[in-house]
Amino acid sequence: MVKKGTVGIARDGGRRTGASHSPIGAQGSVGEVATRFHQFAHPPGTLVLESGQSLGPVEVAYETYGGLNAEKSNAIMILHALTGDAHAAGIHEADGRLGWWDAMIGPGKAFDTERYCIICSNVLGGCKGTTGPVSVNPRTGRVYAMDFPLITIGDMVAVQRRLLDHLGIDRLLAVAGGSMGGMQALEWLRAFPERLCGAVVIATAAKHSPQQIAFNEVGRQAIMADPDWREGHYDGQPPSKGLALARMIGHITYMSEASMSEKFGRRIQAPHQSHKFSNGFEVEEYLHHKGRRFVERFDANSYLYITHAMDSYDFSRGEDMHRALAGLTQKVMLIAFRSDWLYPVAQSREIARACKAAGVDATYCEIDSDYGHDAFLLEVEQESHLIRHFLQGLEAARGTC
Amino acid sequence: MQRRKDPDALRPDHRIILEWIPPGAAVLDLGCGDGALLDLLVRRKGARVQGVEIDEQAIYRCVARGLSVFHEDIDDGLSGYRDRSFDYVILNQSLQQVRRVDEVLREALRVGHRAILGFPNFAHYRARCQLFFLGRTPVTPALPYEWHDTPNLHFLSIKDFKAYCRQRSIRIERDACIAGKHKVTFFPNLFAGLGLFLIST
Numbered sequence A: 001m002v003k004k005g006t007v008g009i010a011r012d013g014g015r016r017t018g019a020s021h022s023p024i025g026a027q028g029s030v031g032e033v034a035t036r037f038h039q040f041a042h043p044p045g046t047l048v049l050e051s052g053q054s055l056g057p058v059e060v061a062y063e064t065y066g067g068l069n070a071e072k073s074n075a076i077m078i079l080h081a082l083t084g085d086a087h088a089a090g091i092h093e094a095d096g097r098l099g100w101w102d103a104m105i106g107p108g109k110a111f112d113t114e115r116y117c118i119i120c121s122n123v124l125g126g127c128k129g130t131t132g133p134v135s136v137n138p139r140t141g142r143v144y145a146m147d148f149p150l151i152t153i154g155d156m157v158a159v160q161r162r163l164l165d166h167l168g169i170d171r172l173l174a175v176a177g178g179s180m181g182g183m184q185a186l187e188w189l190r191a192f193p194e195r196l197c198g199a200v201v202i203a204t205a206a207k208h209s210p211q212q213i214a215f216n217e218v219g220r221q222a223i224m225a226d227p228d229w230r231e232g233h234y235d236g237q238p239p240s241k242g243l244a245l246a247r248m249i250g251h252i253t254y255m256s257e258a259s260m261s262e263k264f265g266r267r268i269q270a271p272h273q274s275h276k277f278s279n280g281f282e283v284e285e286y287l288h289h290k291g292r293r294f295v296e297r298f299d300a301n302s303y304l305y306i307t308h309a310m311d312s313y314d315f316s317r318g319e320d321m322h323r324a325l326a327g328l329t330q331k332v333m334l335i336a337f338r339s340d341w342l343y344p345v346a347q348s349r350e351i352a353r354a355c356k357a358a359g360v361d362a363t364y365c366e367i368d369s370d371y372g373h374d375a376f377l378l379e380v381e382q383e384s385h386l387i388r389h390f391l392q393g394l395e396a397a398r399g400t401c
Numbered sequence B: 001m002q003r004r005k006d007p008d009a010l011r012p013d014h015r016i017i018l019e020w021i022p023p024g025a026a027v028l029d030l031g032c033g034d035g036a037l038l039d040l041l042v043r044r045k046g047a048r049v050q051g052v053e054i055d056e057q058a059i060y061r062c063v064a065r066g067l068s069v070f071h072e073d074i075d076d077g078l079s080g081y082r083d084r085s086f087d088y089v090i091l092n093q094s095l096q097q098v099r100r101v102d103e104v105l106r107e108a109l110r111v112g113h114r115a116i117l118g119f120p121n122f123a124h125y126r127a128r129c130q131l132f133f134l135g136r137t138p139v140t141p142a143l144p145y146e147w148h149d150t151p152n153l154h155f156l157s158i159k160d161f162k163a164y165c166r167q168r169s170i171r172i173e174r175d176a177c178i179a180g181k182h183k184v185t186f187f188p189n190l191f192a193g194l195g196l197f198l199i200s201t
Helices: A153-166 A179-193 A210-225 A229-233 A241-255 A255-263 A282-297 A300-311 A323-327 A345-358 A372-376 A379-397 B012-020 B036-045 B056-064 B101-109 B126-135 B158-167
Strands: A036-040 A058-064 A075-080 A115-119 A173-179 A196-204 A331-337 A362-367 B026-030 B048-053 B070-072 B086-092 B114-121 B171-179 B196-199
Touching: A036 A153, A075 A153, A075 A179, A115 A153, A153 A179, A153 A300, A173 A179, A173 A379, A173 B012, A179 A196, A179 A300, A196 A379, A210 A241, A210 A300, A229 A241, A241 A282, A241 A300, A241 A372, A255 A282, A255 A345, A323 A345, A331 A345, A331 A372, A331 A379, A345 A362, A362 A379, A362 B056, A379 B056, B012 B036, B012 B086, B012 B114, B012 B171, B012 B196, B026 B036, B026 B101, B036 B048, B048 B056, B048 B101, B056 B070, B086 B101, B101 B114, B158 B171, B158 B196
Parallel strands: A075 A115, A075 A173, A173 A196, A196 A331, A331 A362, A362 B070, B026 B048, B026 B086, B048 B070, B086 B114
Antiparallel strands: A036 A058, A058 A115, B114 B196, B171 B196
């Protein structure tokens, strides 16, 4: 055994140190980027969903960073979480918005755009450019809203696979994602293992526990209880209160008791008070703020469709997980966070255990972080170290995968 | 990472384990630390390796070496593997830190065809002298910890382990007792700081 803290990664009380580990050089930004679109399943073609229903045409919003090499063997697909989008890195010129995983993607970063071609697309059912309940139904000329079919994590991955075909990439070096993105990474392993060399699966579960389903159901009920929801047909006047409440609940589950205590304490954000019974605590104002901001950028029906997809997901479809993993030659990296109570480490350990039983070449690391579920977006240094070396290992073994 | 080319500069226990493991073997190292032994097995023996380690910083160093490791307790490290998943299961300097020795050894010999165990010899003469003459709990190069901060849960001698194997009908295929950099054959239970055993059922 090794004594703690002698070599390796310098820790700063669980906080980000900002220090770079990169042996490659300075880290940078991919700069200005733009979302692109690909449309498929034009009539008479359709995308047949896992439910048996069909959908078409389907548009996918995606971004790419870094160049594809001549062999097209250096592509990595990033998979976003519940409220993410295709804009994973760089800056959008119009609003100056930074990508949601910009700390991890760029020159010299974990997903090094000088070595890899990074692809990220908005999920099916989303509201950021990929076909979803806010898209226009070509048969009626009106937005789908509740006419949009129920979709699954499997359907999201099937759409990503079509995007990959369009880009002319036979095999990804890896897929990588956290939370719902981790579910998609697992689904890639199950559905299209021959299309990848490895998978980075972060802070996720092979299937939702009753607690995870419960939180999602409360969020859905908040939306549907808003009179503005109007059975999903809310042209122009969305159920903002319900969606904001769903987001507030979500934010509580993304943080830990420790990170909330540190961030807010019992500080009062005087003198502003939103209602008689509010003490104006910072934590209250923070949640209100997050709720308000969220309704500006997210669609309530999308929230319902995507959380439904997450809850219904079962990686092994009721079978033993190790059976579903059996025979995989892809390498897997599993990362979990100690303070994550929304996707507790036990769920990642279960996946690790199934990898053992199935003889899958896997690495499992539990990062000691206080950030709760949010850690997968914040523990950049530890994640970068793990992912960078994992990807280099995949490159070295590329001939054999 | 410091890489020594001279084979004589290897840790003596690592050198012996390298001798014992044939090329191309599948190896699981329980308590693999920073992965130095597994790294040697990959580079010199072309072994297919997997590590289990509880220390997060050690995990990062293993990953930097390109090794596949599970971040977990040794006591939980074996459950989940199918029978005979590995040719060798190694518990080097970690046997004495395992909570349930019986169960872990039974599991090690289920998961591996053979197991390699290494542990500090509590009956080493220096330990005996400290206990006998000074009346103090021994602190020696092989047992470097004070009584209050030791990760060791079990204190065993080379003789203890041989008796243990006899009682449980565990076959000792090879053994090596080490003092400093050298093997000891003369009264090993007195002069060896470290015992290494290759066992099977």
